[in-house]
Amino acid sequence: MSVIAIDLGHRFGRVARVGPDGGPAVTTTELAVDGVLDPVTALPRLIGPDPAAEGVPAAEPDRRAVLGLTVPDGREDELRYVVERAGLDVARVVPEPVAVALHYRAIAEGVDHTVLVCDQGATTLGLSVLAIAPDLTVHLVRTLSLRLGGDDWDAALATELAGRLPDGVDPMSAAETLRRALGGSDRVTEFFEDATGVRHEVALERGDFERAVAPLREQLLAAVAEQLTTAEPAVDTVLLAGGMCVAPDRRAEIEALPAAQGLTVRCFQPELAVVLGLFTLLDFGALRVVAGSAARPGRAEPGFAGLGTGYPRVAVDTLLDPEPAGAAAADPEPRAGSPRADDPEPAARQDTSSTGTYAGRARQTTAAGSQGDAFEDPESEADAKPSADPPTAAPAEPPHPEATYSAPLSAEPPRTPPSYTDAPSTPPPEFSATPPTGSPLDPQAAFAVPVDQLQALRRGDHLLVLWAWPAGALSARVRWRREGNAAGTGPERGDDVCRRRVYEHDGGFDLAVGRGAVTVTVEALVADLGDGCEGASSLLVPAAPTVVAYEPSVRRRFTGRAASVTFTSETGCDLPDVRIVHSLGRFRPTSIAEGTVLHEVPAQRLAAGTPLTVEFPLPATRGPSWLACFPADADAGTDSGIDLRPTALHRLRVT
Template sequence: MIAIDLGHRFGHVGRIGPDGLPDVVTTGLDGTDGVLDPQRALPALLGSAPPGPDGRAVLGIPATGGGEDELRRAADGAGLVVDRVLPDPVAVALHYGAVAEGVDHAVLVCDQGATTLDLTLLAVSPDLTVHVVRTHSVRLGGDDWDAALAARLAGRLPDGADPRRAAEMLRRALGAADSVTEPVLDTAGAPHPVTLDRATFEEAVAPLRERALAAVAEQLADAEPAVDTVLLAGGLNAAPGRRAEIEALPLARDLTVRCYMPELAVVRGLLALHDFGVLRVVTGSPRSAARADFGHFRPDTAPPAAVTDPDTRTAPPAAVADPDPLTWPPEPDDPEPEPHPASTGAAPDAADAGHRNASPRGDGSPYGDGSARPDTSPAGNGSPAPHGEPGSAPGNTSEPGPSARQQPAAPPPESPPDTPPTTGPAATIPGPRQPPDLSQPSAPAAPPAAAPEPPPPPPHSAHPDGTGTPGEAPSLFAVPVGELQAVRRDDHLLVLWAWPEGALSARVRWRREDGSAGGGPKNGDVVCRRRVYEHDGGFDLAVGRGAVTLTVEALVPDLGGECEGASSLLVPAQPPVVEYEPTVRRRLKGRVATVTFTSETGCDLPGLRIVHSLGRFRPTSTAEGTVVHELPAQRLPAGTPLTVEVQLPATRGPSWLVCFPADANAGTDSGIEIRPTALHRLRVT
């Protein structure tokens, strides 16, 4: 398997070498933008780093999103089998080891490449779920650095030299050195030595550097949840001093800033993806997770608000033909009506007129008695077709929308009609002009003949996955899936399985074995589409905290020698979870720590030891710190906090306050999970 990071100016292809270490090949994309035109960039990139014999690949996608379909098509055209497409910020988090089981924190990924500075806030959950909360992009990349440096070098470059290309070459050659001299070619191709020192470079890019730091500070101030780690990625962040500049920001002085091979952070993170088989990526804040429809999570619903343009959600839909024009109430009669085009010799089609102009009761008004309420009698007596069957109406096989739009726009006749006017309520005052998509009342016509029955609705697919085309009902067979498993995430389950060949959707049914464990329905039946499953890294199901029986069956068009059936799995109930959070306050007698324990379900809390440890690293056992308090075993009621105050010793530097079971086997034997609300809150000073 290979990992591909396709950027605007450079591409990286990584694979695990024979020694077990990542091996990365970097290729410049001269004249091609890898993000905007992957169809051309990907073959050029694979020419210098061909894929393996299996052709499997993991692809990175920019933080701003978009272009995934085009990237997949380019990979298919290059002969690759795409295992997964992962956002670049998530890959950076994997590179730095910021995603691990039991880790709960928020990180800010600063990725500054050739064109933009992308600042992405990630919320990492203990169950290997990464929430991409938001991304803020600033047009502040390496191209802007090169333009500023080229302006400073104006007059020092030979005639005919490309200023941007020369500036980029000198900037990359400078690296961490104090000065560098590189040959720059003139129009005739003759080399001319040009020297660039550190002072000149820093002076040229100082305004851009200040803008970048201001953007980082703004994101740290507005981040929700609060950031505890900053991760650097991109070629510009490989410059010396970048980490120290961010650490010097007032809002980042207590944060951890990491910078290790930032130019290869994305591709190395993609290679590390094989260690996270159940990694799930969700767009939006953890607080906006899909929990409203308890037990009925639909994977192909509308995208979350965090990635949806609000204007497209609130804008009215585009004008379409009205399939049921008589359902609109009539407007007030025009006191000065104009002659209706239907009163001239050019009458519309008889069948069409019989459908749109004839009254069901023959009195000339749209609804017979002048009522604003439409006639809901069955189709076949001159009434419109039932609502919801667009394009079908009694006696008319054409769509009424275009005729309804064109008829009001017809010019009024310049001479009186040749035929004498008819008498009746609608003959003296013709109906008013109607807006588009509304029916046009006119003089009464002869009673319509019996209209034919409306055509039947198009047949639907036999299965709820929506496959098939109108007029054709494909036959799908239910077969078992392989390797069915479920990972519990509080009141949600991440369901995983191996798809049979040819299956594009699967039916997931579940039943709660403990009906008293929370509210919501006791069973459910939903459909998961394969593409959504592969994009999300599994199927998320809200089923509560009790025991659940899962049944999954894949839908295939051909059995292919397999037997129909389904796969089942019994998921045990979630053990009680006790969360604790320490806080420190200064008093006259010194610092006092308050540790609060809470549990959503009542449980018997085992004996605990509160350990205080010094240093930058969190302790992993009682032997790595000092036991400042022992909490005896006791009953912890549901929803009732238990508060303990601890006197902290006078120390300097960072310190931690962590709880461990008094008996090493107590937590395992009791089936109770004891965890902090957030790991970064354990650092009390």
């Protein structure tokens, strides 16, 4: 029985099966064509009709499928449902970065190295660090997903082409066509039909393309350099994947990075790397994929107490409530003989005995075992044997009297000898699963995982950040930094912790970041990694468009009525061509087509705080009439970076 490999992405779907020559035969489908965006509808088109349904005899049809799982926003349940609905059996699900490593033959028995998978597709840029062990175990150390896919390249190029495309042409589609046609050449020419069917020639120069995508390329290279610099263990090979890495200069750009000096950068059929890697599982032996580092699972960065906390960690292995200096002197000398069973413990010893601090630490340790053997230590077995005199606590490690916390901040409790076996003890104090009100401690979170559905809504100078919380996460780390030379007051970067209950109460997480472009990174803090992997989710929020307010007014003169429109902006900007539209009726116009153009304002520089006023005659009319302003290039929309809006809607009515 043969197996087919399925790579079902957000924009493209690819299926590889055994071809007539015995090699892989790949079928690629663009999911956005004909409105086919739903994987349930797209997959049957990818795998084709069942041969048995067509009446063609088939000895052994394809029944098993190997799936590629997107990291970190894996859709395993959705993909399994789609494949099983198409009549296939899911043989295995492999993370896409691992499939890329299989494509480049980077996984083999006896191989021990670390690779960085750079997968730039249509929607996102995925950076994943894989530690490959000699026993065919792949450790998915961490992964990062950024909004730096081909759609972002096309959007930047569409902005550059604003005003050069004929009416009725989709700017994004035209930008993608020109980008693909440009390739490695210096100039390309394509023809596009306008709304009337007339063909227009549009040329794209290499310099114009480079200028449009320069900020995005800088962000991509900075993200790759950061992963190469901070990855542990150190990366020795970079593997390129995704349709955007087909660009001839992508490999050279990464090789030129200072952090990539001495590393191997491989690029071979990057657009098919995932599906061909999945196809190689047909002849591959046992492969084990685990999350986390090969040495030990990665932990959240120092400076955060972990799951559910909104407080920074004071310091690693530092107790918030140290033992008073004079506490050891209050401990009385041990008795000369064994105490009787009904002899109570001295009061001073009761305050510092194992019934307080020890019990609290045993509760933390016995999460995976029993409470009785929580502190059994081979080194202390000899001390636990009965003797003529009862054992005494070592003065070098005084116990801590504070027993209200479930665990100290340090990673491991200090070693202490076992408690008396023949001495009476008082009932242990009550412990709660949650810290007391005002306590800076919460149950520690050891892992930082990415979040799903990360988005940001602009509200003036603020951002409302929204995301879907992973199961078990009670807090999340939110970081942001300004991109480029964004002007504004306040810090250029920030780092904060969001409590889940505060997030749900406020309906999101509010950030005061100004109006410039910012990158927001969110990672949820959890105690158990489970089947997931560590990482963070990032989102590039473009700069808010500059607001240009306008206000029309009408004055009566001897020669008739004259209208004027005043434009103002709080920041200096380049005002595009603007058309002033006059409309009759009870409703204001919403486009140039709903009225008559009375005046056109040419493109010019609008100084900050300096009003620009234009005057023109207003024809005599009966009934209500309106004056509204619209950009001359309506297809560009707000891509020019200008938001043209009236000071008040009711002021648009002039008669």
